[in-house]
Amino acid sequence: MDRRDFSKRxxxxxxxxLAGLPKDGKAGAGSQPKNxxxxxxxxxxxxxxxxxxxxxxxxxxxxxxAAARQGAKTALIEVKGYPGGTATEGGTALHSFYNLWKAFxxxxxxxVVRGIAQEIIDRLLKVGGxxxxxxxxxxxxxxxxxxxxDTELYKLVTFEMLAESGVLVCVxxxxxxxxxxxxRIKGVITESRSGREVFYAKAFVDCTAYGDLSAxxxxxxxxxxDYACCNSIGVANVDLDKYIAYIKSNGxxxxxxxxxxxxxxxxxxxxxxxxxxxxxKEARKIGMSSMITTVHDNYLMFVKCNFKVPGSVLDRDDxxxxxxxxxxxxxxxxxxxxxxxxxxxxxxxxxTSPRLNIRRGRLIxxxxxxxxxxxxxxxxxxxxxxxxxxxxxxxRYQVKDGGTxxxxxxxxxxxxxxxxxxxxxxxxxxHRAHMSTRNTVCCMGQGQGAGAAAALCAAKNIGTRELKYSxxxxxxxxxxxxxxx
Numbered sequence: 001m002d003r004r005d006f007s008k009r010x011x012x013x014x015x016x017x018l019a020g021l022p023k024d025g026k027a028g029a030g031s032q033p034k035n036x037x038x039x040x041x042x043x044x045x046x047x048x049x050x051x052x053x054x055x056x057x058x059x060x061x062x063x064x065x066a067a068a069r070q071g072a073k074t075a076l077i078e079v080k081g082y083p084g085g086t087a088t089e090g091g092t093a094l095h096s097f098y099n100l101w102k103a104f105x106x107x108x109x110x111x112v113v114r115g116i117a118q119e120i121i122d123r124l125l126k127v128g129g130x131x132x133x134x135x136x137x138x139x140x141x142x143x144x145x146x147x148x149x150d151t152e153l154y155k156l157v158t159f160e161m162l163a164e165s166g167v168l169v170c171v172x173x174x175x176x177x178x179x180x181x182x183x184r185i186k187g188v189i190t191e192s193r194s195g196r197e198v199f200y201a202k203a204f205v206d207c208t209a210y211g212d213l214s215a216x217x218x219x220x221x222x223x224x225x226d227y228a229c230c231n232s233i234g235v236a237n238v239d240l241d242k243y244i245a246y247i248k249s250n251g252x253x254x255x256x257x258x259x260x261x262x263x264x265x266x267x268x269x270x271x272x273x274x275x276x277x278x279x280x281k282e283a284r285k286i287g288m289s290s291m292i293t294t295v296h297d298n299y300l301m302f303v304k305c306n307f308k309v310p311g312s313v314l315d316r317d318d319x320x321x322x323x324x325x326x327x328x329x330x331x332x333x334x335x336x337x338x339x340x341x342x343x344x345x346x347x348x349x350x351x352t353s354p355r356l357n358i359r360r361g362r363l364i365x366x367x368x369x370x371x372x373x374x375x376x377x378x379x380x381x382x383x384x385x386x387x388x389x390x391x392x393x394x395x396r397y398q399v400k401d402g403g404t405x406x407x408x409x410x411x412x413x414x415x416x417x418x419x420x421x422x423x424x425x426x427x428x429x430x431h432r433a434h435m436s437t438r439n440t441v442c443c444m445g446q447g448q449g450a451g452a453a454a455a456l457c458a459a460k461n462i463g464t465r466e467l468k469y470s471x472x473x474x475x476x477x478x479x480x481x482x483x484x485x
Contacts, residue, residue, distance in 0.1 A: 057085020134259025
């Protein structure tokens with residue numbers, strides 16, 4: 001479904017096709033068309049804010065916290081019952097707070113993503129919810145560090161941070177539409193068990209992953225469907241000592257990192273490889289990745305099963321079929337571990353994601369489109385909001401010399417909309433570049449830039465293109481965002 005079809009369908013559903021109903025509002029035998037129902041008009045309660053962030057995922061959590069800390073009265077709208085998104089549901093570890101220094105002898109080790117993203121890690125460390133930034137001893141041509149997390153503690157810690165920052169967190173709430181005033185968003189229509197409401201604000205940030213708010217606002221977009229979706233499971237009752245010994249007896253790991261596990265430092269927290277050809281053959285059939293991270297003894301935190309959705313990731317029925325298929329694959333995955341891997345004989349699924357995780361939904365048209373060359377050549381811009389150095393296609397594609405590139409503010413500004421920013425996997429059309437910009441820690445950094453910018457725009461009552469970059473840069477530097485220069 002393209003932008004025109006989406007807008008037309010939304011209009012028809014919202015207005016109900018007046019010609020299909022008689023004047024008294026009751027359907028008669030001759031009513032046309034028969035495949036639409038006109039909803040009765042209703043006055044919706046209005047709530048007013050400075051900034052509204054749609055989506056409490058990897059980018060949205062940080063965007064909302066950044067906006068509130070900048071002084072904006074902020075609301076965060078999330079369809080699920082908790083924050084976290086892909087960081088808690090579809091990852092392996094958080095990629096990546098550092099540049100790829102270990103793959104480039106002589107490159108300086110630099111933590112390039114800091115700010116609120118690092119604050120989350122600091123708080124997780126206090127409650128035993130992360131491995132910390134564990135250096136890779138094998139496989140470091142892909143990433144120099146592994147930052148594994150406890151998914152449930154991540155949800156709790158980020159929820160607490162949002163509340164402490166003064167954000168109104170509206171979970172179990174769906175973004176259902178946009179109220180427009182020309183090219184400016186006036187409000188977001190939401191649906192929850194409390195009913196339909198309108199959240200008015202001066203500035204908005206779309207962190208929905210699917211680009212729902214942008215689409216409702218009439219922004220341009222495409223739906224590339226250029227990735228497999230996945231659902232991850234946590235597998236419990238695993239003897240990690242036996243598991244790792246088996247890997248070592250079968251050629252050893254090709255990915256390895258030591259960090260904090262069950263409160264003890266120096267323990268293996270990331271491992272992959274050496275499970276035998278029979279296991280790998282069966283795993284490929286179900287799209288399973290055996291690249292494992294964990295922060296607990298006897299538990300595999302993320303085991304992913306991938307599936308390329310036929311049709312569209314925006315189509316409810318296509319995704320329903322995919323949800324079933326992937327859950328069948330998850331059951332098969334545990335069977336494979338029990339059958340082939342010592343230490344997993346009595347393993348079972350202890351956690352699943354509530355729904356399929358996408359790597360890209362709608363690609364939203366923004367003022368600037370980050371290119372493949374921008375990424376691998378390590379280019380920076382005169383309006384950078386962060387620096388980043390990880391590429392998920394490494395070692396095939398790496399940022400030049402183990403350095404960084406910049407995410408420009410203009411890449412977050414949704415084209416044609418005066419007061420809307422997009423952050424996360426919604427930006428970057430080139431699949432190769434997107435394999436970097438969509439990653440969790442990059443999304444977190446984008447979120448801080450977008451949230452701070454939205455708050456500044458709201459305070460000045462200006463559009464996103466009227467904001468002086470010097471004001472944004474100053475605000476980000478004050479809140480510990482790293483810039484290359």
